Amino acid sequence: MIKVKVPATSANIGPGFDCLGVALNLYNTFYFEEIEKGLDIQGCCEEFSNENNLIYTSMKKCFERIGYNFKGIRIIIEDDIPLSRGLGSSAACIVGGVIGANEIAGKVLSKEEILKLAVEIEGHPDNVAPAIFGGMTVAIQDEDNIHYSKINVAKGLKFYAMIPDFTLSTKESRAVLPKEIPYKDGVFNVGRVALLITALTNGEFHLLKTSCDDKLHQIYRGKLIQDFDRIKEKCEEFGSLGMFLSGAGPTLMALDEDKNSKFYDDIKGFLKTLDNKWEVKPLDIDFSGAMVL
Numbered sequence: 403m404i405k406v407k408v409p410a411t412s413a414n415i416g417p418g419f420d421c422l423g424v425a426l427n428l429y430n431t432f433y434f435e436e437i438e439k440g441l442d443i444q445g446c447c448e449e450f451s452n453e454n455n456l457i458y459t460s461m462k463k464c465f466e467r468i469g470y471n472f473k474g475i476r477i478i479i480e481d482d483i484p485l486s487r488g489l490g491s492s493a494a495c496i497v498g499g500v501i502g503a504n505e506i507a508g509k510v511l512s513k514e515e516i517l518k519l520a521v522e523i524e525g526h527p528d529n530v531a532p533a534i535f536g537g538m539t540v541a542i543q544d545e546d547n548i549h550y551s552k553i554n555v556a557k558g559l560k561f562y563a564m565i566p567d568f569t570l571s572t573k574e575s576r577a578v579l580p581k582e583i584p585y586k587d588g589v590f591n592v593g594r595v596a597l598l599i600t601a602l603t604n605g606e607f608h609l610l611k612t613s614c615d616d617k618l619h620q621i622y623r624g625k626l627i628q629d630f631d632r633i634k635e636k637c638e639e640f641g642s643l644g645m646f647l648s649g650a651g652p653t654l655m656a657l658d659e660d661k662n663s664k665f666y667d668d669i670k671g672f673l674k675t676l677d678n679k680w681e682v683k684p685l686d687i688d689f690s691g692a693m694v695l
């Protein structure tokens with residue numbers, strides 16, 4: 403059986419809407435096998451145990467691209483990435499499916515071709531690039547190509563994913579975004595995304611709070627997430643370096659220095675007082691990206 407492990411990803415990182423993302427050490431593992439006929443999916447809920455399963459539809463697109471006629475497919479899923487929480491579960495399924503199919507077909511596609519196909523399926527490159535390559539990445543698409551670059555994040559940063567018990571699909575969360583934004587909001591974000599990247603690479607972590615600010619999506623999406631503002635305030639009060647909406651939400655991501663464990667205890671205690679259940683997961687950057695094991 404072919405085993406593929408794909409990391410979770412946190413996209414946007416504040417102002418980098420649809421272009422910044424980071425791979426984190428939380429994983430989905432997929433096992434693939436070509437069988438005589440049909441589709442056999444194991445390890446996932448009934449809702450996705452059918453021909454519309456995103457892992458399977460992504461495999462089919464890959465087989466189509468390569469021109470490989472498969473007989474049947476078995477997929478076994480071990481998923482630790484929570485679904486529809488803004489931690490890139492869909493990107494992990496797409497990347498896993500495309501890589502799995504490419505392995506079955508004889509490793510025809512290069513990593514760049516895998517990236518291109520996975521972005522075509524996902525619709526934006528910010529989760530897909532770090533899911534494939536690991537680390538933190540900038541990724542953009544023009545008409546024909548995906549251009550990406552890795553950001554060398556200075557050591558010592560910890561990610562705290564605050565994950566609620568409710569879901570918010572990316573589709574729903576994109577639907578509340580405006581069609582147009584004021585010019586000054588564009589300028590606001592350009593400066594912050596540039597500052598964010600230099601602050602991260604230079605280890606100037608005191609600049610993260612300001613550079614995580616954004617006017618393209620968080621102000622619209624924050625309203626969909628109960629207690630968004632209160633949690634943001636508390637993260638600041640407890641001394642986090644910065645906070646942003648992870649992907650399309652509803653997970654919120656706080657940044658802190660990895661030597662400061664007090665933030666974790668403080669925010670965990672506060673989240674317990676809220677109406678919804680929130681789990682806090684301390685995470686680190688995954689530097690490897692998707693792996694065939």
Ligand SMILES: Nc1ncnc2c1ncn2[C@@H]1O[C@H](COP(=O)(O)OP(=O)(O)O)[C@@H](O)[C@H]1O
Pocket residue numbers: 446450455456457479481484485486487488489490491492493495570571572573649650
């Ligand atoms: N383990 C899984 N098995 C099958 N499909 C999955 C799995 N995880 C995620 N998906 C697919 O990804 C979708 C969630 O994607 P999305 O709303 O973009 O949220 P996320 O922020 O988690 O990527 C699900 O509706 C489902 O189609």
Ligand SMILES: N[C@@H](CCOP(=O)(O)O)C(=O)O
Pocket residue numbers: 411412413414419420421487488489490491492493526528529572575576619648649650651
């Ligand atoms: N740039 C996208 C990122 C979606 O990430 P996900 O992890 O929520 O799927 C967006 O903001 O819509």
